[in-house]
Amino acid sequence: MTLRSKTIIGIALIEALALGILIVSGLSWLKSSNEKSLEIGSQQLVSVFAKASRDAVIATDLAYLASFAQSVVSEHNLAYIRIVDQNGIELTRKGDYFSVDTNVLPFDASDGIYDVSSPIMLDELSFGSVEMGVRVDGIHQIFDYAKRASIFIAVIEMSLVALFSFALGTYLMKRLDLLRKGVMKVTQQGPGTHITIPGNDEVTRVGDAFNLMSSSLAQAQDNLAQEYYKQKILSDKVSLLAEVAEHARDAIIITSPDGKIVWVNPAFERLTKYSLQEALNHTPGTLLQGEESDQATVELLSQSIKNQAPIRVEILNYTKSREKYWVEIDLSPVLDQNGDLLRFIAVERNITDRREIEQQLSAAVEKSNHAAKAKSEFLANMSHEIRTPMNAIMGISEVLLENEQRVEQKDLLTLLHRSAGNLVTVINDILDYSKIEAGKLTLIEEAFDLKELIENCSNLCAYQATHNKLILLVDMPLSIDSKVIGDKGRINQILLNLVGNALKFTQHGHVLLKVSATKHGYQFDVIDTGIGIPADRLPHIMEKFEQVDNSVTRQYEGTGLGLAISKRLIQAYGGELSVTSTEGVGSRFSFSLNLKHQPEISSQQHHLQRQKLLLIDDYLPRAKRLKAIAEELNLDFIHSLSSEQTQADQNDLSLYDVILIGQCERHADKELLNSLKHQPNHKTIIRILEPTWGELTNHPLLTSHQRISQPVTASKLLQLFSADDKPINPVASCQAANLIGISLLVAEDSSVNRILISKMLEDTGIDLILAEDGAIALDLYQQMKPDLVITDISMPNKDGFSLTKDIRELQKSADYVWCPIVAFSAHALQEERENSKEIGMDDYLTKPIKKIELLNMITKWINHDKLSHQSGSDLNVHLK
Numbered sequence: 001m002t003l004r005s006k007t008i009i010g011i012a013l014i015e016a017l018a019l020g021i022l023i024v025s026g027l028s029w030l031k032s033s034n035e036k037s038l039e040i041g042s043q044q045l046v047s048v049f050a051k052a053s054r055d056a057v058i059a060t061d062l063a064y065l066a067s068f069a070q071s072v073v074s075e076h077n078l079a080y081i082r083i084v085d086q087n088g089i090e091l092t093r094k095g096d097y098f099s100v101d102t103n104v105l106p107f108d109a110s111d112g113i114y115d116v117s118s119p120i121m122l123d124e125l126s127f128g129s130v131e132m133g134v135r136v137d138g139i140h141q142i143f144d145y146a147k148r149a150s151i152f153i154a155v156i157e158m159s160l161v162a163l164f165s166f167a168l169g170t171y172l173m174k175r176l177d178l179l180r181k182g183v184m185k186v187t188q189q190g191p192g193t194h195i196t197i198p199g200n201d202e203v204t205r206v207g208d209a210f211n212l213m214s215s216s217l218a219q220a221q222d223n224l225a226q227e228y229y230k231q232k233i234l235s236d237k238v239s240l241l242a243e244v245a246e247h248a249r250d251a252i253i254i255t256s257p258d259g260k261i262v263w264v265n266p267a268f269e270r271l272t273k274y275s276l277q278e279a280l281n282h283t284p285g286t287l288l289q290g291e292e293s294d295q296a297t298v299e300l301l302s303q304s305i306k307n308q309a310p311i312r313v314e315i316l317n318y319t320k321s322r323e324k325y326w327v328e329i330d331l332s333p334v335l336d337q338n339g340d341l342l343r344f345i346a347v348e349r350n351i352t353d354r355r356e357i358e359q360q361l362s363a364a365v366e367k368s369n370h371a372a373k374a375k376s377e378f379l380a381n382m383s384h385e386i387r388t389p390m391n392a393i394m395g396i397s398e399v400l401l402e403n404e405q406r407v408e409q410k411d412l413l414t415l416l417h418r419s420a421g422n423l424v425t426v427i428n429d430i431l432d433y434s435k436i437e438a439g440k441l442t443l444i445e446e447a448f449d450l451k452e453l454i455e456n457c458s459n460l461c462a463y464q465a466t467h468n469k470l471i472l473l474v475d476m477p478l479s480i481d482s483k484v485i486g487d488k489g490r491i492n493q494i495l496l497n498l499v500g501n502a503l504k505f506t507q508h509g510h511v512l513l514k515v516s517a518t519k520h521g522y523q524f525d526v527i528d529t530g531i532g533i534p535a536d537r538l539p540h541i542m543e544k545f546e547q548v549d550n551s552v553t554r555q556y557e558g559t560g561l562g563l564a565i566s567k568r569l570i571q572a573y574g575g576e577l578s579v580t581s582t583e584g585v586g587s588r589f590s591f592s593l594n595l596k597h598q599p600e601i602s603s604q605q606h607h608l609q610r611q612k613l614l615l616i617d618d619y620l621p622r623a624k625r626l627k628a629i630a631e632e633l634n635l636d637f638i639h640s641l642s643s644e645q646t647q648a649d650q651n652d653l654s655l656y657d658v659i660l661i662g663q664c665e666r667h668a669d670k671e672l673l674n675s676l677k678h679q680p681n682h683k684t685i686i687r688i689l690e691p692t693w694g695e696l697t698n699h700p701l702l703t704s705h706q707r708i709s710q711p712v713t714a715s716k717l718l719q720l721f722s723a724d725d726k727p728i729n730p731v732a733s734c735q736a737a738n739l740i741g742i743s744l745l746v747a748e749d750s751s752v753n754r755i756l757i758s759k760m761l762e763d764t765g766i767d768l769i770l771a772e773d774g775a776i777a778l779d780l781y782q783q784m785k786p787d788l789v790i791t792d793i794s795m796p797n798k799d800g801f802s803l804t805k806d807i808r809e810l811q812k813s814a815d816y817v818w819c820p821i822v823a824f825s826a827h828a829l830q831e832e833r834e835n836s837k838e839i840g841m842d843d844y845l846t847k848p849i850k851k852i853e854l855l856n857m858i859t860k861w862i863n864h865d866k867l868s869h870q871s872g873s874d875l876n877v878h879l880k
Helices: 003-052 054-058 062-075 137-189 202-247 266-272 284-288 295-307 352-403 407-437 450-467 488-504 562-572 620-632 643-648 667-677 714-721 730-736 751-761 774-784 800-810 830-839 851-879
Strands: 078-085 090-095 113-122 125-135 251-255 261-264 311-318 324-335 341-350 446-449 471-475 483-486 510-517 522-528 578-582 586-593 612-616 636-640 658-661 685-689 743-747 767-771 788-791 821-825 843-846
Touching (some): 003 125, 352 407, 450 488, 488 510, 488 522, 612 643, 620 714, 658 714, 751 767, 751 851
Parallel strands (some): 612 658, 743 788
Antiparallel strands (some): 078 090, 251 341, 311 324, 578 586
16 A cells, blocks of 8 residues: 555544544534423423413313413424313313323434423412423434534545545655655666755755765765775785786885885895895895995985985895895885885896996997097098198189180189089088087077178079079068078078089079078078979988989089088078979979077168169060069169060160170170160160170170179179179289288198298288298297288197197287287188187188188288277277
8 A cells, every 4th residue: 555545544534533523522512402402491481381371270261271272382383282280181282192201302202292291380289280292303304404414514525635635645745756766766876866856845855855865875985986996906006016026027125114124025035045034134235235335325325214215226236145236226215194104115126237238338439439539530630631732722723723814724724623622512511411410510609691691602603503504593582681690601501502402403594592581580492493303312312422313324423412411400400401393394492590680770771763774685584583673672674585676676775774685696686785886975884694605795895894793683783783883803802901011920831832822912912921830930920020820720849729829928918919810721620610719819711722712811800900900099099
């Protein structure tokens, strides 16, 4: 039986009992009260009738009695009335009279008539009696109706109670069912499940208590699960650690806080030959260490144990049989939650083999370093020994070329000079790559002008381009911020390698060097129209000693180190060298450099106020580049593909400030030049763009300097449009710098190099002082007090470094003024340059030397010395 049924039945029984008691007590009260009232009323009424009829009875007035009886019966709803005298003689009777039983109660009268009587008394004398029958059937009906009504009401009430009990039970059961479902959910899914019971009654509060219990159980279950998981992990760890310790190859020692051994694993027994029983209650130090154990390490271990600190050391130990072995000890203290020491655990690994290998490796490294040093010394010495004769070969051939007029001999000297230069390039490549591989490459941070570097680089490559009848183009916007900080020499080396490679592998067309600004630096691209690189060679082209053609029948010379060196130099700047190429079309080498900018006070604006430039050139890439430069310079630019087109357009050539001709081999070009020759007041500047060939290159209008060297840049156009457009002769420029009378001391142990320097400087007006070694040079310096000293580094008796130190020491006194000292050496390593600066030298010349380089160096430091003296004089005047 369900709780709802029990609830309904219980409520119904309680209600039935209450209703039964209520109905029975009510009906009983109704019956007794009515019965009592009827008895009293009937008795009073019959007494009244007895008194009223007394006189008539005494007088035996039957007529009156009959009338009285008749009126009483009709008026008082009596069943009968009967009056008798004292003798029992009936005087009158009215109504239905059957029998009289005055001992029957009103509700007990079966005939529905309640019989009452009253004596007729006068002064205690009885004269008869009045008998009366009161009808009680109406009361019986009312009582019966009351019983039926009570039962009906009780039935209705019981029904309503049952209905309401059912509804209430259903409502309560639904709410309790939520609890049941919650319990089932907890049973199925585990604690943590919540139920929602709306309202604010006890069931709701029970639901809240259930939710709280579920959450608490869930938390307890989680805690229990975590604790179980921890215990399981701990148990697994303990089992695992026990298994590890048992099967570990490293020796494990557990000691008490005072350092006594309490347990060792089998590996310890195998390593030391001591059993567990033999090791117990001994300290590891007394058991294992010996006379050759390092005492400093032993002291470290003691301090670690004393300070309860972990430590890892290597130490020499001894076995039971006193055999030596090396171990790496990892000692760790084990502390409880309060930080109190429980035990020490030491893990000892046998490193005897490793120590032997380390000793072998150390010996091998020392041997390798010795070999690397020998290699570096060999390369440096070979460089020195090769550069020294190369200096003579290149220098003497250069001197001879200046004075040689015979074509065949000049060509042979040019070939000799170029071959020697190629050999020097090969030496430089080998030295650079060996330095990179040795990790000795360092980048210098110096301020320089990137535009100037690009201009110089392109000028150096222009000879090769012109010789190969190729066009060299440079694309670098005037607006670009070119004041940067970086390794000028290395960047120049990268560009020379890439542009030189492009010129080497290009047979027709052009090579373009493009520079553009990026967010973090500069982008460099070298683009050519050369032979291209086969797809299978592209992945390897930047590896050392790799070329497009590595066969023994290869067409192109070189070491195959240029790209490899460039790649490593670019990587040193954090960049990458990339290449794209199509065989038969050309190649593109690209890289970017993050160069710091140096603050620039003001930027020079280059505008030529709409001056006119005519370009006659059928090579469109060059024409496109010149047009871009002209637009940057605010020039009026006119382009014509040929002289024929220019004449057909009937242009007045005298209106142009500058005319550039890109070819000079057709008859129309000759007519164009002749037309200019016959124009009066001809002021137009005419230049032929290199490379040039053909008979018109010797036209009377075109003197030897009226060819503009490639690449044509903004600076060269600016020079053209200015009045200062004459060629610069190195010797003339040096004379202009007033080198006449300058005293120069050169210390050089090679007689060939002394002769070479004498020949290079014989027409400059310089007073040359030559010394065979450093000792002689020092004496000559004290005697002559020269304006400039150039000294070799490697010399007998006294080398260049010692000479520099002695000169700088002399200059500390007032007898000797400061003068520049320039190193002149065949050692091309950066370390040599840095050493020379640390010693006190001001600059560095590398053999083989070119005449222009020597003159530029002298001019540079003589002008520097003059400026220094001038600044000093101005300061003295100011002080006075």
